Amino acid sequence: MSSRIISQATYIAVLIVLVLLTCLTVGVSFISLSPNWHLVLGLLIGICKASLVGLFFMHLIDSRPTIWAVVWVSLFWVTIVFFALTFSDYVTRSWIPYVPGH
Numbered sequence: 001m002s003s004r005i006i007s008q009a010t011y012i013a014v015l016i017v018l019v020l021l022t023c024l025t026v027g028v029s030f031i032s033l034s035p036n037w038h039l040v041l042g043l044l045i046g047i048c049k050a051s052l053v054g055l056f057f058m059h060l061i062d063s064r065p066t067i068w069a070v071v072w073v074s075l076f077w078v079t080i081v082f083f084a085l086t087f088s089d090y091v092t093r094s095w096i097p098y099v100p101g102h
Contacts, residue, residue: 006062018052
């Protein structure tokens, strides 16, 4: 299997985009928005940065379809577990009575 060679210029461009997205994350944190919008924007920027790292620095952009299947199944299960644990914590918080001092 021949793999595509990614040039150094591409790596440098991706690095610059990652640094700019990091600066954008910091800049958004100083903007006066509702907490929900901060969460949405932070997650969107984080997803973009994680995608760039996965595609270029982990070489997923030119990997086999089986590797992509593993990536998608892993992301699916992580999402399911994340939401299941978060929701179970949210639902069961009222089950333990509040004890002052603890």
